[in-house]
Amino acid sequence: MTDTTSGPPRILGPIRTRVLQRRIRIIVAITITYNVIEAIIALAAGTAASSAALIGFGLDSIVEVLSAAAIAWQFAAPDPQRREKVALRVIAFSFFGLAAYVVVDAAVSLLGFRAAEHSPVGIALAAVSLAIMPFLSWFERRTGRELGSASAVADSRQTLLCSYLSAALLVGLLLNSLLGWAWADSIAALFIAGFAIKEGLEAWKGDTCAVPVSALTGEREAVACGCC
Secondary structure (H helix, E strand, C coil): CEECCCCCCEECCHHHHHHHHHHHHHHHHHHHHHHHHHHHHHHHHHHHHCCHHHHHHHHHHHHHHHHHHHHHHHHCCCCHHHHHHHHHHHHHHHHHHHHHHHHHHHHHHHCCCCCCCCCHHHHHHHHHHHHHHHHHHHHHHHHHHHHCCHHHHHHHHHHHHHHHHHHHHHHHHHHHHHHCCCCHHHHHHHHHHHHHHHHHHHHHHCCCCCCCECCCCCCECCCCCCCC
């Protein structure tokens, strides 16, 4: 393993590697727990308010759980790198599935087949998620980059996408509640769907900010990285 933070590259020792792997498992456990609660609340509130955006948000939480579970499965193995490719495939399919749902759901809303009602519970949920998810994403991305785990970095992007969805949901619900603009969150959702497709393709290719150690030289391999 290699430390991919700023400064000259160095090989991580076994103790530091185990610490980072344990940290990933803790982050994933928190993410799964929160998203299960989030999904239950969002689906219940969305059904009560006939809100396609809230129901979509709840389904996104389920996708988040699937992605985090893939990482938990990977890091439960003695050698997580052996499961890296499969975990990346699961994360990629999660992105694609989410994008497909968001596009269809946004189209249905824009065509006027649904009209969401005011949802104070949804607004509160979106605000809480917007405060929590960016931190979880940053912490997992930072840990994954130091560990050199492409799947952990990809999962952190999935969590970041949830932050964007939270922001879009919050804006949409507020505009719908204050101005009656039920179409606003659908427009934002289409941009998010494009982001999800892009991130799904990168996860499929393993193109993330995690930089593996060369098996021959022990040096950090040069790869393109577009992450912050």
